[in-house]
Amino acid sequence: MPARRPGGRPSFAPRFRVLVHHQLEERWEQLVDRIGIASAQQFWDHVAVEPGRPPRINAATVLRGSRGRPLGPGFSRSIHYEASGAARIDYQFNPRWVGRSGDEYGIVVIVQITLGSH
Numbered sequence: 001m002p003a004r005r006p007g008g009r010p011s012f013a014p015r016f017r018v019l020v021h022h023q024l025e026e027r028w029e030q031l032v033d034r035i036g037i038a039s040a041q042q043f044w045d046h047v048a049v050e051p052g053r054p055p056r057i058n059a060a061t062v063l064r065g066s067r068g069r070p071l072g073p074g075f076s077r078s079i080h081y082e083a084s085g086a087a088r089i090d091y092q093f094n095p096r097w098v099g100r101s102g103d104e105y106g107i108v109v110i111v112q113i114t115l116g117s118h
Contacts, residue, residue: 001025003110005048006032006040014048016093016106020113027113034115035084043083047108051079051093058082063090071109078111088114 003020020028032040039058046055054060059082062068067090068077074094081089090112097107 003028003044005044007037010045010048012049016048016051016095016108018044018048018108018110020110024110024113027115028110030115031083031087031113034086039083043081043089046081047091047093051091051108052076052095055081058084071111075109086115088112090114 001020001022003018005018031043042055042057061080062076063078063080070077071092072094074096075092076094078090078092081091083089089110091108091110093106093108095106096104098104
């Protein structure tokens with residue numbers, strides 16, 4: 001399902017569709033309460049525009065080993081985004097996803113949301 005941008009629509013056209021599995025929906029909705037609206041928007045804005053680049057704010061690392069394996073052909077390895085000391089988000093992206101209707105677009109899949117400290 002689409003992961004809606006916290007706080008409403010962005011002022012720009014996103015290059016990637018941000019998707020979150022229904023099992024992570026509750027955690028996605030709790031994100032603003034945990035890290036604040038500004039940090040949640042910074043994450044969404046980052047992955048919606050340039051998920052493969054290092055974020056301007058916060059830190060991100062590519063996961064190694066089995067936790068970082070791509071979901072399928074064309075996907076990146078998992079990227080571990082440190083939203084704050086209170087939340088970490090793992091995601092993968094595919095810049096050339098082909099949808100059911102045959103159109104091609106980029107997607108970002110939220111793989112894991114961890115709320116709490118390390």
